[in-house]
Amino acid sequence: MADEKSLNFIEEIIENDIAAGVNDGRILTRFPPEPNGYLHIGHATSICLNFGLAKKYNGKCNLRFDDTNPVTEETEYVDNIKQDIKWLGFEWDNEFYASDYFEKLYGFAVRLIEKGLAYVDDSTAEEIAATKGSTVAPGSDSPFRNRSIEENLTLFSEMRAGKYKDGEKTLRAKIDMAHPNLLLRDPLMYRIKHAHHHRTGNDWCIYPMYDFAHGQSDSIEEITHSICTLEFIHHRPLYNWFIEQLGIFPSRQFEFARRNLTYTVMSKRKLLQLVNEQHVAGWDDPRMPTISGMRRRGYPAVALRQFSDTVGIAKRENIVDIGLLEFYVRENLNKSTDRVMAVLDPLKLVVTNYELDGEVFEIENNPETPNGTRSVPFSRELWIEREDFMEVPAKKYFRLAPGNLVRLKGAYIVRCEGCKKAEDGTIEEVYCTYLPESKSGNDTSGLSVKGTIHWVSTKDAITAEVRLYDRLFRVEDPSSEDGDFKEYINPDSLNVLPAVYIEPALQRAVAGESYQFMRKGYFCVDSESTPGKLVFNRTVTLKDAWAKEVKRN
Ligand code: ATP
Ligand code: MG
Numbered sequence: 001m002a003d004e005k006s007l008n009f010i011e012e013i014i015e016n017d018i019a020a021g022v023n024d025g026r027i028l029t030r031f032p033p034e035p036n037g038y039l040h041i042g043h044a045t046s047i048c049l050n051f052g053l054a055k056k057y058n059g060k061c062n063l064r065f066d067d068t069n070p071v072t073e074e075t076e077y078v079d080n081i082k083q084d085i086k087w088l089g090f091e092w093d094n095e096f097y098a099s100d101y102f103e104k105l106y107g108f109a110v111r112l113i114e115k116g117l118a119y120v121d122d123s124t125a126e127e128i129a130a131t132k133g134s135t136v137a138p139g140s141d142s143p144f145r146n147r148s149i150e151e152n153l154t155l156f157s158e159m160r161a162g163k164y165k166d167g168e169k170t171l172r173a174k175i176d177m178a179h180p181n182l183l184l185r186d187p188l189m190y191r192i193k194h195a196h197h198h199r200t201g202n203d204w205c206i207y208p209m210y211d212f213a214h215g216q217s218d219s220i221e222e223i224t225h226s227i228c229t230l231e232f233i234h235h236r237p238l239y240n241w242f243i244e245q246l247g248i249f250p251s252r253q254f255e256f257a258r259r260n261l262t263y264t265v266m267s268k269r270k271l272l273q274l275v276n277e278q279h280v281a282g283w284d285d286p287r288m289p290t291i292s293g294m295r296r297r298g299y300p301a302v303a304l305r306q307f308s309d310t311v312g313i314a315k316r317e318n319i320v321d322i323g324l325l326e327f328y329v330r331e332n333l334n335k336s337t338d339r340v341m342a343v344l345d346p347l348k349l350v351v352t353n354y355e356l357d358g359e360v361f362e363i364e365n366n367p368e369t370p371n372g373t374r375s376v377p378f379s380r381e382l383w384i385e386r387e388d389f390m391e392v393p394a395k396k397y398f399r400l401a402p403g404n405l406v407r408l409k410g411a412y413i414v415r416c417e418g419c420k421k422a423e424d425g426t427i428e429e430v431y432c433t434y435l436p437e438s439k440s441g442n443d444t445s446g447l448s449v450k451g452t453i454h455w456v457s458t459k460d461a462i463t464a465e466v467r468l469y470d471r472l473f474r475v476e477d478p479s480s481e482d483g484d485f486k487e488y489i490n491p492d493s494l495n496v497l498p499a500v501y502i503e504p505a506l507q508r509a510v511a512g513e514s515y516q517f518m519r520k521g522y523f524c525v526d527s528e529s530t531p532g533k534l535v536f537n538r539t540v541t542l543k544d545a546w547a548k549e550v551k552r553n
Pocket of ligand 1: 032042045257266267295
């Protein structure tokens with residue numbers, strides 16, 4: 001990039017480290033998703049940050065699945081996470097799994113027991129919580145805190161061997177029950193969970209806690225800069241404590257603020273509820289803030305990257321206007337998509353004086369990025385948008401109204417002659433005459449008209465289903481409202497148009513392709529689309545109709 005962007009605080013730390021020769025200037029980051037759901041746009045920020053730093057500083061970035069909780073994790077999630085990262089345009093140097101370190105982590109735990117820094121506790125979860133103390137009062141020691149090293153080693157190996165039931169025993173670090181940071185009051189290191197793990201199967205029935213897995217995994221991989229979100233800031237002293245006591249590679253943790261987006265929710269727990277309770281069609285529903293949902297909606301990967309990079313890395317939680325993401329989506333699609341004609345709300349237009357047959361117009365695909373033309377058949381009967389005709393025109397209405405001249409995009413100028421109405425007043429057909437000398441590209445009519453409308457020849461049109469999407473929630477930040485976030489779901493977030501008329505060139509459109517439907521917005525071919533039943537998703541409108549709407553209210 002040509003402009004000198006100022007460094008974010010993590011880049012400053014890295015540049016200082018390189019200057020000071022820390023780790024010989026080597027930079028190794030990691031992206032550590034827990035495979036308990038699909039990635040969302042917040043994760044995209046973390047991906048762009050971690051992979052971006054590695055790239056900028058000639059370093060590397062690992063993909064590490066933080067799979068230490070057997071109950072919520074699934075291989076399906078692992079596969080989708082990998083697909084999403086690749087689609088975003090990044091490649092990891094190594095693919096690791098925290099579960100691959102279970103044996104090493106067990107060894108680390110044994111080492112701490114041997115140093116007198118960990119003990120097996122028989123207290124229940126309730127008892128442990130009750131003796132934790134508070135921010136103003138110290139906690140109290142567990143009655144099991146002073147077990148001998150030998151006894152602890154025996155009990156811990158029995159825990160591993162499956163001798164105890166879930167919750168019967170835990171392994172705790174022996175730090176200080178009066179520590180001002182509650183996380184250092186003898187934190188849990190291991191819990192018993194007789195559960196099947198997506199990779200290790202039934203090999204283990206004890207699983208390390210986040211605090212005793214994350215930092216150690218960083219250290220095993222020799223991660224230099226371990227970047228996580230702000231809620232872990234109070235865990236940092238514990239992260240350092242384990243590494244120091246074990247004398248292992250000194251990875252360091254840095255925190256940045258979570259990125260949120262307006263009109264949606266971001267926590268995987270909430271997204272899972274939307275999926276399970278069928279408020280959406282799945283994790284990749286085009287209304288979801290997931291990377292896979294946005295891909296299916298037609299958002300280009302580059303727009304997600306630009307969005308992630310532009311907002312910058314903050315130290316305070318922030319909620320970013322979805323309008324900014326849509327701005328990047330439009331900007332990219334404007335350059336990359338072919339313009340085609342599709343009539344979403346059809347009304348028949350009859351060109352009464354048109355007698356030719358088989359006339360075809362060559363219409364430019366993309367005036368922004370010229371790439372040729374395509375053939376569009378014209379005929380005596382055309383579909384136009386219902387909103388492009390008004391029997392009694394409003395002021396400054398330059399489209400079809402009796403007596404008005406309008407250009408049919410890429411074809412002729414027509415004069416509107418009138419319409420046919422049903423008994424209830426519904427307009428059934430509109431009539432016009434065309435001016436043969438006004439043919440696009442060879443216009444000798446000398447007329448200039450104010451309105452141009454799109455059209456599709458009725459006998460050549462193909463039919464497609466079009467899905468129009470709106471915000472999934474009615475309020476900017478559903479998570480901060482009273483009550484359940486699901487009360488704020490927008491009931492009109494999906495509007496299916498079963499039969500839209502499209503020009504025949506799109507018969508061969510394949511899933512994932514994007515187009516601009518002239519005057520209507522950007523649309524992409526949905527993954528459910530087939531040649532027999534084409535399905536298009538509206539990615540985004542041409543202009544920000546929503547912002548106007550908000551202003552009006
Ligand atoms: P969630 O709360 O949405 O379930 P998580 O933090 O539990 O997210 P992980 O799979 O643990 O999800 O996250 C992987 C990485 O992505 C972590 O480093 C995490 O800090 C980061 N991350 C998650 N959500 C966001 C967000 N909204 N903004 C920025 N980074 C995020
Ligand atoms: Mg997490």
